[in-house]
Amino acid sequence: MINKLTLIGAGLIGGSLSLSLKQAGYVSSVVAYDTDQENAQTALALGVADEVSEDLEHAIEGADVVVIAVPVGAVEAVAKSLVSLLRPEMVLTDVGSVKGGVIEAIKSAFGELPENFVPAHPIAGTEKSGAAAAFNSLFNNKRIMLTPTETTSSDALATVKNMWQAAGGKVETLSVAKHDAIFAATSHLPHLLAYSMVNALTSIDMSEEIFTYAAGGLHDFTRIASSNPVMWRDVCLHNREQLLSVIDVFEKDLDQIREAIDRGDGDYLFERFSQAKKTRDTHEPVKK
Numbered sequence: 001m002i003n004k005l006t007l008i009g010a011g012l013i014g015g016s017l018s019l020s021l022k023q024a025g026y027v028s029s030v031v032a033y034d035t036d037q038e039n040a041q042t043a044l045a046l047g048v049a050d051e052v053s054e055d056l057e058h059a060i061e062g063a064d065v066v067v068i069a070v071p072v073g074a075v076e077a078v079a080k081s082l083v084s085l086l087r088p089e090m091v092l093t094d095v096g097s098v099k100g101g102v103i104e105a106i107k108s109a110f111g112e113l114p115e116n117f118v119p120a121h122p123i124a125g126t127e128k129s130g131a132a133a134a135f136n137s138l139f140n141n142k143r144i145m146l147t148p149t150e151t152t153s154s155d156a157l158a159t160v161k162n163m164w165q166a167a168g169g170k171v172e173t174l175s176v177a178k179h180d181a182i183f184a185a186t187s188h189l190p191h192l193l194a195y196s197m198v199n200a201l202t203s204i205d206m207s208e209e210i211f212t213y214a215a216g217g218l219h220d221f222t223r224i225a226s227s228n229p230v231m232w233r234d235v236c237l238h239n240r241e242q243l244l245s246v247i248d249v250f251e252k253d254l255d256q257i258r259e260a261i262d263r264g265d266g267d268y269l270f271e272r273f274s275q276a277k278k279t280r281d282t283h284e285p286v287k288k
Contacts (some may be wrong), residue, residue, distance in 0.1 A: 001027075001028075002021065002026060002027040002028070002064045002065055002163060003027075003028050003062075003064050004028065004029045004030075004031065004062055004063045004064055004065075005021065005027050005029070005031070005064065005065050005067065006030075006031050006033065006059050006060045006063040006065070006067065007030060007031070007067050007069055008033050008034075008056075008066065008067065008068050008069060008070060008078055009033075009068065009069035009070040010039060010040060010043035010069070010134075011069060011129055011130055011133070011228075012125060012126065012128060012129050012130065012133045012134055013069050013095045013122060013124075013125065013138075014067055014095065014134075015043060015046075015048040015049075015134025016124075016134040016135055016138035016139065017069075017122075017167055018030045018032075018049065018134070019047070019048060019134055019136035020136050020139055020166075020167035021163065021166055021167055022047070022136070023136045024167065024168075026163070026166035029050050029051070030050050030051075031049060031050065031051045031053060031059050031060075031063070032044070032048065032049035032053075033054075033055075033056050033060075037054070039130050039131050040052040040054075042130065042131040043131035043134075048134050056081055056082075057085050060082070060090065063090050064090065064091065065092075065093065065159065065160070065163060066082070066086065066090055066091070066092050067093055067094065068092070068093070068094040068095070068096075069094070069095045071228070071231045071233075071234045072096045072097070072101050072102060072105075072231070072234040073233070073237065073238065074234075075094065075096065075105040075106070076105035076106075076108055076109055079108075079109030079110065080109040082109070083109055083110055086114070088115075088116060089116075091116050091118065091156045091159045091160060092106075092114060092116055092118070092156075093117070093118045093119070094119060094120060095120060095121065095122055096121060097121050097183055097187060097235055098183075098188075098234075098235055098238045099119045099121060099147045099176045099179050099180055100176050100177070100180050100238070100239070101234075101238030101239065102119055103119055103147075103176060112151070113149050113151045113152075114151070115151050115152065115153040115156065116153060116156045117151075117156070118146060118148060118152055118156050118157055118159075118160040119146065119147045119148070119149065119176070120145065120146050120147075120160055120164070121144070121145045121146075121147070121179065121183070122138075122139055122142060122143075122144045122145075122164070122169060123142055123143040123144065123145060123187075124138050124139050124142040124169075125227075127223055127224050127225075127226035127227045129227070129228040129231075137168065139164070139168045139169040141168065141169075142168070142169050142170065143169065143170055143172055144167075144169035144171045144172070145172055145173070145174050145179055146161065146164075146171060146172070146173045146174075147173065147174055147175065147176045148173065149176075180239050180242045181242050181245075183239075184239050184242035184243045184245070185246045188232075188235055188239055188243050188246075189246050189247065190224065191224050191225075191227060191232050191235070192232075192243070192247075193250075194221060194222045194223070194225040195225050195229075195232070197218075197221065197222055197225070198225045201218075256268075256272075257269065257272060260272075
C-alpha cells in the first residue's frame with residue numbers, strides 16, 4: 001500500500017499508473033507535478049491526481065514513491081531538482097523506455113546511483129499522450145521491466161515491484177544492456193520506421209490520394225507515428241548505439257529484398273516472406 005504517490009509528469013503512463021492504483025485501492029493520495037499547467041489541471045479534473053502543485057518540494061514532501069514520468073531527455077534536469085529534496089525513505093523510479101540513458105542521467109545528477117532508485121519500463125502504451133489519454137486498465141497483464149542497478153536496495157525493488165503488480169502488470173527483470181538492445185529492435189525501430197514511412201509517403205506526388213485511400217495495413221503500421229515526437233526523439237538519441245545497430249540489420253535485409261524485386265526473383269521473395277510469416281506466427285510480439 002502506498003500512502004502518497006508523486007507523479008513528475010502526469011501523462012499517459014504516469015496518469016494510467018495513478019488510475020490503476022486507485023482502482024486497486026493501493027494508493028491513498030496522488031500528487032502531480034507537471035510543467036504543463038493545462039495538462040496538470042486536466043489531471044486534476046479527471047481524477048488522475050488528487051492534487052497538483054507547481055512547487056516540486058511540496059509535491060514530493062512526505063511521498064512514499066516518486067515516479068519520474070517525463071521524456072528521457074528531461075530526466076536529468078528533473079533529477080537535479082530532486083537532489084536536495086529526495087529523502088532516503090522515498091523510493092524513486094521512472095518509466096522511460098531507455099534504461100541506460102536514464103541511469104546515466106540519475107547518476108550525473110546525484111553523483112552516484114541512489115540506493116532507493118529503481119529503473120522501470122512498463123511495456124504498454126498507445127499513440128495518445130497527456131493526462132486525458134490515461135486509463136485504468138493500460139497495464140493489465142502487460143510486462144513491466146525492472147532493471148535494478150548494483151546499488152538498488154532490496155526494499156526499494158520490492159516496493160516498485162509490488163506497485164506495478166497492484167497496477168495489473170507482470171513484473172520481470174533484465175540487465176540494462178539487454179533491455180536497451182531488445183527494445184531498440186522491438187519498439188524503437190518500429191516507431192522510427194512508422195515516422196519515416198509517413199514522411200516518405202508525404203513526399204510522393206500522389207500523397208493526398210495515398211492517405212485518402214489508405215488500406216488497413218498502412219493505417220495499422222503507421223498508427224504509432226501519432227506518438228509524442230519529443231518522447232521518441234529522446235529515445236532515439238539516448239539509445240543511439242543499440243538503435244543504429246538494429247537499423248543496419250534492417251537496411252541490409254531491405255536492400256536484399258529490393259535487389260530481389262529488381263531482378264524478378266520470386267523464389268527469394270517467397271522464401272523470405274514465408275520465413276517471416278513462420279517466425280511471426282510462432283512468436284507473438286509483445287503488444288505495445
